[in-house]
Amino acid sequence: MKFFKKIFFAFVVMLLLQSCSSENAVTTPKNYTYLALGDSYTIGESVCATCRFPAQLKDSIGKYLNPNDTFREKIIAVTGWTTAELKSAVAADTSGNNYDLVTLLIGVNNQYRNQSFSVYEQEFPELVNTAIQRAKGDKNNLIVVSIPDYAFTPFGNGNTTISEGIARYNEFAKNYCFANNITFVNITDITQMGFLQPNLVASDGLHPSTLAYTKFVERILPEARNKIRN
Numbered sequence: 001m002k003f004f005k006k007i008f009f010a011f012v013v014m015l016l017l018q019s020c021s022s023e024n025a026v027t028t029p030k031n032y033t034y035l036a037l038g039d040s041y042t043i044g045e046s047v048c049a050t051c052r053f054p055a056q057l058k059d060s061i062g063k064y065l066n067p068n069d070t071f072r073e074k075i076i077a078v079t080g081w082t083t084a085e086l087k088s089a090v091a092a093d094t095s096g097n098n099y100d101l102v103t104l105l106i107g108v109n110n111q112y113r114n115q116s117f118s119v120y121e122q123e124f125p126e127l128v129n130t131a132i133q134r135a136k137g138d139k140n141n142l143i144v145v146s147i148p149d150y151a152f153t154p155f156g157n158g159n160t161t162i163s164e165g166i167a168r169y170n171e172f173a174k175n176y177c178f179a180n181n182i183t184f185v186n187i188t189d190i191t192q193m194g195f196l197q198p199n200l201v202a203s204d205g206l207h208p209s210t211l212a213y214t215k216f217v218e219r220i221l222p223e224a225r226n227k228i229r230n
Contacts, residue, residue: 052075143183163192
């Protein structure tokens, strides 16, 4: 009988130790970092700082993390930037290469300024490679987001030339990402509802609204959650 009591006692102790170990594993805080690269569509021109899509994405991911985890975001983006200007800004940034998640949305100003398409063909892959370096050197931590179509805004006024130009840029980016097994998320069709749903356009008559960015995040979030390993 004493032998069985000893066995039972040892079993109970083992379960308690396993329970404590599991609790410690669950409650150990994790510190995640997110880098958002882009232009006006990333910095959130004409919407509040918490309304732009990187901030909404950060908040949405945070709901799935443990209470003690942290999730910090850094944005390198300025309204009007082309691929060349973003390249220069990222090169000057010294925040390191240890980001758990990186998003890249760039190219609309190359199109708007009527730059040679060959510039984008050269500089977009360069930016993708730089973004991967920032994402711990792991392309699985990168999400490329398609360029919105501003033809469907009061500023764009339904100009089909704009749509055709944006489609060309997006097709190149999508094909490049698919060929290199990089996550590509299409949000362009959301912005093409701008005439039917005017609340998708910000008050400036050009950029996406808070609601549009919310819809962006609904597309991006599933991919981002897969990359933030809780």
